[in-house]
Amino acid sequence: xxxxxxxxxxxxxxxxxxxxxxxxxxxxxxxxxxxxxxxxxxxxxxxxxxxxxxxxxxxxxxxxxxxxxxxxxxxxxxxxxxxxxxxxxxxxxxxxxxxxxxxxxxxxxxxxxxxxxxxxxxxxxxxxxxxxxxxxxxxxxxxxxxxxxxxxxxxxxxxxxxxxxxxxxxxxxxxxxxxxxxxxxxxxxxxxxxxxxxxxxxxxxxxxxxxxxxxxxxxxxxxxxxxxxxxxxxxxxxxxxxxxxxxxxxxxxxxxxxxxxxxxxxxxxxxxxxxxxxxxxxxxxxxxxxxxxxxxxxxxxxxxxxxxxxxxxxxxxxxxxxxxxxxxxxxxxx
Amino acid sequence: xxxxxxxxxxxxxxxxxxxxxxxxxxxxxxxxxxxxxxxxxxxxxxxxxxxxxxxxxxxxxxxxxxxxxxxxxxxxxxxxxxxxxxxxxxxxxxxxxxxxxxxxxxxxxxxxxxxxxxxxxxxxxxxxxxx
Ligand SMILES: [Zn+2]
Numbered sequence: 001x002x003x004x005x006x007x008x009x010x011x012x013x014x015x016x017x018x019x020x021x022x023x024x025x026x027x028x029x030x031x032x033x034x035x036x037x038x039x040x041x042x043x044x045x046x047x048x049x050x051x052x053x054x055x056x057x058x059x060x061x062x063x064x065x066x067x068x069x070x071x072x073x074x075x076x077x078x079x080x081x082x083x084x085x086x087x088x089x090x091x092x093x094x095x096x097x098x099x100x101x102x103x104x105x106x107x108x109x110x111x112x113x114x115x116x117x118x119x120x121x122x123x124x125x126x127x128x129x130x131x132x133x134x135x136x137x138x139x140x141x142x143x144x145x146x147x148x149x150x151x152x153x154x155x156x157x158x159x160x161x162x163x164x165x166x167x168x169x170x171x172x173x174x175x176x177x178x179x180x181x182x183x184x185x186x187x188x189x190x191x192x193x194x195x196x197x198x199x200x201x202x203x204x205x206x207x208x209x210x211x212x213x214x215x216x217x218x219x220x221x222x223x224x225x226x227x228x229x230x231x232x233x234x235x236x237x238x239x240x241x242x243x244x245x246x247x248x249x250x251x252x253x254x255x256x257x258x259x260x261x262x263x264x265x266x267x268x269x270x271x272x273x274x275x276x277x278x279x280x281x282x283x284x285x286x287x288x289x290x291x292x293x294x295x296x297x298x299x300x301x302x303x304x305x306x307x308x309x310x311x312x313x314x315x316x317x318x319x320x321x322x323x324x325x326x327x328x329x330x331x332x333x334x
Numbered sequence: 335x336x337x338x339x340x341x342x343x344x345x346x347x348x349x350x351x352x353x354x355x356x357x358x359x360x361x362x363x364x365x366x367x368x369x370x371x372x373x374x375x376x377x378x379x380x381x382x383x384x385x386x387x388x389x390x391x392x393x394x395x396x397x398x399x400x401x402x403x404x405x406x407x408x409x410x411x412x413x414x415x416x417x418x419x420x421x422x423x424x425x426x427x428x429x430x431x432x433x434x435x436x437x438x439x440x441x442x443x444x445x446x447x448x449x450x451x452x453x454x455x456x457x458x459x460x461x462x463x464x465x
Contacts, residue, residue: 015430015435016431016434016435016438017438018438018439018441018442019442020439020442023443023446023450028443030442032435035431035435036382036386037382038378038381038382038383039379039382039383039428041379042375042376042378043432043435045374045375046375050344050375094341173344175340175343175344176340176341176343176344177340251443254439255440258436258439259436261432262429262433264372264375264376265376265428265429265432266425266429267352268352268353268369268376269422269425269426269429271351271352271353272353272418272422272425273422
């Protein structure tokens with residue numbers, strides 16, 4: 001790699017820039033600038049589909065005299081958001097040495113309720129209680145954020161009806177099933193004035209009056225009157241609105257998303273630089289390449305302290321990634 | 335039923351290799367890379383990055399069929415580097431760029447939380463959520 005040492009100093013000023021406009025425990029809104037569309041969009045896609053979380057995957061029903069069918073309840077249970085903070089300490093069940101599931105690759109929750117009073121009874125996520133050996137105190141606990149502290153409603157029981165079941169929550173990603181998605185929604189937009197004409201607005205008389213303006217119109221300069229279309233313009237400011245459904249904090253979704261995409265890329269580098277004969281590659285494995293992913297390598301290099309799996313960093317005397325200038329070599333990577 | 339298991343979208347099957355390079359005959363310094371179990375996330379990211387490299391003449395990708403979890407990237411260079419080197423360079427730049435994005439985000443978030451604490455003293459939500 002031909003990095004020009006002269007541009008290393010201001011390397012950070014060439015790379016992506018983040019500006020957060022809102023952050024609370026449900027959403028984080030931020031602007032990503034100085035990046036191109038593919039870079040921004042890949043992060044969006046990974047945050048939607050490939051961040052590992054925990055969701056109920058197996059349900060053993062012992063007693064169900066409610067009006068809802070077993071599989072209907074099982075489906076509802078699968079969609080209950082569970083706390084996934086610390087999910088990296090849990091193995092994927094398919095990678096675990098156990099026969100079916102165990103405390104290293106699953107979290108067990110039980111639900112047992114009987115309506116003994118004269119009134120209908122509501123069963124909500126709060127009634128799911130952890131059971132069995134647990135590696136982690138909060139991992140896999142239902143996310144409760146409503147004011148009554150109940151969590152999502154699962155089912156209702158009439159007097160005399162009973163529900164008794166056991167749930168096995170496992171780690172997974174949303175590519176397999178949407179119940180593993182950490183986000184409720186991810187807003188993503190760019191070019192609020194539609195200068196690039198990536199959107200072709202439908203309209204009756206005038207799109208300007210008929211369409212509501214983007215909330216980011218004040219962030220960017222509107223086109224001047226009679227400004228000619230710029231054929232070379234590309235988007236480089238992106239507005240995200242990451243909303244969590246509870247498993248991770250909204251900021252956690254962003255940082256985990258970055259980690260996942262780095263692991264993907266690092267895995268490919270590994271394959272391309274050392275996996276020639278396939279000698280150090282052994283069969284199928286889960287998407288978490290490095291296993292002990294060490295974040296995005298704050299001051300250290302990515303993978304520099306990752307031990308065996310990340311040995312590619314040393315090949316050819318390349319710069320450690322933490323210090324590698326984004327856009328080195330004097331080129332204009334946007 | 336005969337539906338394929340959904341984990342086949344992202345888990346390599348027995349004997350599958352993550353990435354295979356095939357040299358394209360009849361084009362100089364040109365290779366196809368077949369990457370298993372990846373999609374537009376990696377394809378668009380890599381080909382767009384490759385196109386910005388000065389020694390890459392041409393780059394493009396396709397996901398031939400939405401049900402087939404397989405990605406093709408074609409890279410042609412000017413001969414000063416091999417397509418494989420160009421790809422590795424692009425990958426390394428992207429790892430670094432995402433690393434910087436992560437650091438930027440954490441830095442901004444810390445500043446923001448610091449500012450919020452000054453405002454209302456209680457940064458936690460009503461239920462003291464996981465934030
Ligand atoms: Zn296990």
